[in-house]
Structures are given as structure tokens and as C-alpha cells.
Amino acid sequence: MDSDRRDNPAMIRMWRIYRTAKEMCMDRGYQMLEEDINISLAEFVDRFGKEGDHEPDRSRMGFSAKPSEAMLIKYTDPPTPKVPNPQPQIGEIWIDFSGDENVGLKQLRDFMQHLVSTSYYSGILITPKPITGMALRLLRGSTQFEDGPRGGVETFEEQHLLVNITKHELVPKHVLLSKEEKAQLLERYRLKETQLPRIQVTDPVAKYLGLRRGQVVKIIRRSETAGRYASYRWAI
Secondary structure, eight states: OHHHHHTOHHHHHHHHHHHHHHHHHHHHTBOOOHHHHTOOHHHHHHHHBOTTSSSBOGGGOOEEEOBOHHHHHHTSOOOOSSOSSOOOSOOOEEEEEOOOSSOOHHHHHHHHHHHHHTTOSEEEEEESSOOOHHHHHHHHTGGGOTTSOTTOEEEEEGGGGSSOGGGSTTSOEEEEOOHHHHHHHHHHHTOOGGGSOEEOTTSHHHHHHTOOTTOEEEEEEEETTTEEEEEEEEEO
16 A cells, blocks of 8 residues: 555655755755655655545645744845844745645635734745636735735745756756845946846746845856856846
8 A cells, every 4th residue: 555655646746846845945045954855755655645545635744944044144134223133034934735726815815814823924835726816916915915924925836846946957056145245246346236137036946946026146157168157136
């Protein structure tokens, strides 16, 4: 029976998605345990397989993650005379795996309420299929809702997390700059942020890293002549 469950395509698929979700949190700067990221298929089946079934139990797959010290620094404004002790604009995140085939307003509102009631700063909802148009409109304005989580809500379709796109050899390394590093960059080159090349927050890598509008990311590429070189993109 256990062998049949491990060979089941649905179980293998969700195992890959689960690991990518863990890797995504780690790549953003959240604290993650190495053993969770490298969870084996057998262990995944033991932890999340439904009794007497070959399907994974998505309701038990949710997990939280706290930002690392390095991440807190990147999301904190430099101190000023008016605000000598600025607070980080990031916090604990909750990642949930929806078992509903169709995720609409009700499911999204329930998820947002869960985040607020449990004091999570933000959340990611991973869905089997695209969310409905009404839910998408609510999602786009979620950070403006007084009853929503401070850090907003993101959604990912399961198929977009089957593989970690940042591991592809053609995808260069992306590194988020802190607000202080961004200011230093603009001062060094005497630029306004609007003069930097741009990257859409809907870009697959930007979405994977959770980039916010106004942030600047450093992109490191390999070069046959220089070894490697860096460019910068302003998220819009």
C-alpha cells in the first residue's frame, strides 16, 4: 500500500510543489529547516497521505515561516530623526494549500480572516486552479482592506510551483537590495529610481521572490569576458 501511494502521480506532484514552496520561502529570506526543504517522498507520504487513499491531504500541509535577521534588515527603512527606530515591513507568513478545485471570494475571505485572527503578517494561498475573477479583484485590493493582513495575500497555482524556476541554468541570480542599499545605488550613479530598467512584479521570478513595487533587485549574470556582471531592476 505504501509503495502504491509513493508511486501515485498525485502524491509525487504535491511532493514537488510542497518542496518548491519551502524553497521559495527560504529564497525570500524566511527561516526554514533544511530537513523540511529536503523532505523525501516517503516521508511526505507518511506525513500528508490520506488514510486508505492515494491522495495528499492538503489541509495538513500548511506551514508558517518567520523572517530571518537578514530579511528584517532588508525590509526596514533607514532610521531618520523623525523615526529613529523604524519597524520592519515584514513578519511571519502562513502558506496554505487549498483543497477546493475552485477558489472564489468565500475561500479567499476565509483565508484572509484566518491570517488576521492568527496575527500573521501575510499569507500565500496555493490553489489547484486559477482563482475566480471576483477573488482576483479582491486580492488586488487586499492590502487596502482594514480587515485584511498587513502584508497582503499572494496566490500561486500548483502548476507554477512544480519546479523551482530559479534553479534553471538560464535564470540569473536575483538579489533583493535593502532600502539603504537602494539609496546608495541611486546616489552612486546619480539616478532616480524611475531611470532604472524595470521588472514587473508579475514576472515569474519577481513573483517567486515576492518583490514589491518600488523595490530594486540586483541581477547577477555570467559573462565569458568579465566572469560575471550585475544589473539592476526597479519593480513596478
